[in-house]
Amino acid sequence: MVTPAPAPALPGISPGLQARLDLGLAAVEDLLTARVDHDDPFIAEANAHLLRAGGKRFRPLLTLLAAELGSGINDDVVAAAAGVELTHLASLYHDDVMDDALTRRGAPSANAKYDNSTAILVGDLLFGTASDIIADLGPEAVKIQSQTFIRLCSGQIRDDRACPPGQDPNAYYLGVLADKTGVLIATAARYGALLSGCSRETIATLIEYGERIGVAFQLADDLIDISSEMDVLGKAPGTDIREGKRTLPIIHALASQDPADARLQHLLRLSEPSEDQVAEALALLRPHPAMDRARAETEAVAAGAKDILAALPQGEVTAALAHLADRVVRRDG
Structure with missing residues (x-):
């Protein structure tokens, strides 16, 4: 398994908070490693394929950080962080099948390494494993997981379809992203606050914060898909163009009235570009x-x-959360 990296350095936090985040992420990684294991060696390998490929563990970090607004990181918070990350990993297995992707995080995608059926089934298995973890955290946590999963799948379905006639493409796309990406990041923050005893007002604030940075995270990914090269992105750039997706840059380019953009607009409208x-x-x-x-x-x-x-008590935790919001839109890959 991958040796977990320490939590990224966040400006303005104390060595004590940094150490707690490092320990928390290590505990999350240990739990992930244990839960993706399986008696069948092939299933164990396929389960762990994307986990071994690494990843930033952004969602678990957010869960741990949100818990610091309450009583702090505990075993339930660690379990919830692992459940959210497994849900995210499961969605990647399905995404790569939908995208016909060949690489993920610089490694072969599961569908390329195995086949589409295996990738779909492993994604399903990981969704089940995530739900099994969350089930130990009580009925409210289970309800949150179910509602999150419904919105995540709804967002994926809508993302695979064109904006309906008569609707604003920008607004439609932002709504898709709130479901497709924002809801799981909101849930990551929500679990941390809930399971550390935060007030309902704090939990509501973190849900809204999480959904917004989730949307920003995906918008930044859309920009990276266009601007980055293969060695930075870990997968081929231009995926959205290949699939005919209407992300914000593409929406704006297609709306241009400049005759000089005719060639670009033609290329962006092709259903199966070379x-x-x-x-x-x-x-x-x-x-x-x-x-x-x-x-x-x-x-x-x-x-x-x-x-x-601004609605939360100000201190090193809220400063770190603000820095995360900046970080999600200032990355290269």
Whole structure:
């Protein structure tokens, strides 16, 4: 298994908080390692495939950090953090099948390494494992997990379909992201607050904060899919163009009235572009004003998440949460 990296250094936090986060993430990693294991060696290997590939463990970190607004990190918080991360990992197995992806985190995707059926079934198994962990945390935690899963799947379904006629593409897409990505990150923060005894007001604030940074996180991913090279991204750039997805940069480019954008708009409307056409579209889109507009909107969503934190007691934890909101939109991969 991957040796867990320490929690990322967060400006303004004490050595004590940093140490607690490091210990908490190590405990989460140990639990993840134990729960993806299986008596069948093949299932154990397939279960652990994406876990071994690494990852930032952003969601578990948020769960642990939110708990610091209450009584602190405990065994239930660690379990919830692992459950959220397994839910996230399970969704990646399914995403890669839907995207026909070849790589994930710089390694072969599960569907490429095994096959689509195996990837789907392993994703299902991990969803089940996550639910089994959450079931030990009480009925409210189970209800949250179920509601999260419903919204996550609803978002994925809507993401795979075009914006309905008569609806604003921007608003529709942001709603998709709130379900597809925002809800699980909101749940990560919610579990940390709930299981550490925070007030209902604090929990509600963290839910809203988490959903907003979740949307910002996915918006940043959409920009990275266009701007990054393969060695940075760990997967081929231009996935959204290949799939005909309408992310914010693409929405803005398609809305352009400039005749000079006709070629780019043609390429973005192709249902099955060739790799050469994807490369041409990327070359035209990367310097396009649509990218600057999408970046500004992404930063505005993150700024809105930071504004919500004003309702919480100010200190090193809220400062760290504000830094996380900045970090999700200022990354390269």
